[in-house]
């Protein structure tokens with residue numbers, strides 16, 4: 595059996611990065627329901643992220659999306675984060691919003707548009723230099739809607755060229771994380787549709803280019819834990835965008851739709867050394883909260899990831915390997931299910947108490963008065979939304 599003290603230590607040192615955009619008004623393409631008190635600027639988003647960290651103790655990093663989080667002074671934003679007890683994490687580039695990107699960004703047929711997109715990515719690296727961020731996270735909406743619209747191979751060439759230019763600009767400690775997504779907004783071809791395409795580009799770029807697995811970006815039924823195991827083995831798993839999906843890229847709370855899948859994924863992470871800080875796997879949330887309270891939803895998601903992590907750490911690997919070596923099919927499966935079926939909530943409550951935290955983060959947040967304060971204070975100005 596795994597040693598309980600080691601499990602607790604691992605749980606205490608876990609780092610979950612929360613998304614700035616999860617704190618703003620966001621939702622489906624049909625309606626975004628506004629919530630009173632949401633942040634009006636990136637500083638207030640950082641304030642909300644700090645609240646999540648204050649009650650969970652494992653969310654000390656907030657990732658930014660540029661230009662949604664554009665500010666005049668990134669040093670000031672980084673300082674603000676530090677004062678609030680958190681730090682700025684991955685810089686997510688956005689080359690999917692401007693009208694000029696109608697036919698794509700880095701893979702656009704027009705070199706002028708490609709230049710604009712690459713310049714934006716380079717600007718994101720400048721920002722990383724200031725914020726001290728390690729990761730440039732890239733997701734491209736690029737692709738086509740109709741057969742014949744553009745040349746699939748030429749688009750790959752343009753993409754490779756753009757990535758190479760940006761990769762060359764990275765500092766020695768910085769990484770490029772390339773995210774894939776099966777479809778949407780492009781519906782016929784997507785230029786980075788799957789882990790294999792991302793992996794191939796990262797391999798060509800070099801060691802510091804790695805793949806991001808967004809759990810909502812696969813075809814239904816895809817075995818995501820296989821992808822995770824494969825990428826870890828190849829030292830190419832840069833990180834996760836955790837969220838839940840029932841249908842497509844639903845961006846619901848991590849661990850809400852399929853906690854067993856989250857456990858299976860994190861079991862592969864645990865078994866293959868993915869929780870060791872030197873492996874560098876980033877554990878991000880990428881979620882949009884439309885009908886539920888935003889800060890509590892992020893807290894709940896963090897707790898769901900913690901619960902799945904605890905279960906994954908409780909897998910008796912010696913027993914598992916013994917069963918596998920003996921060809922004991924049911925035995926191996928039982929070892930995994932025993933861990934999955936363990937109620938880890940008391941363990942996590944204990945871990946939090948040992949860290950001086952309230953064992954119930956959601957109750958602690960409710961008692962903090964932060965929600966009432968932001969509703970009262972954040973009036974006027976434009977409340978941040980998905981894209982604002």
Ligand code: PSV
Pocket residue numbers: 615686733773775808835843880
């Ligand atoms: C695209 O669907 C995506 O998953 C990318 O990670 C973006 O950065 C994010 O969503 C924006 O919400």
Ligand code: MN
Pocket residue numbers: 733773808835880
């Ligand atoms: Mn994502």
Ligand code: MN
Pocket residue numbers: 775808810811843880
């Ligand atoms: Mn997505």
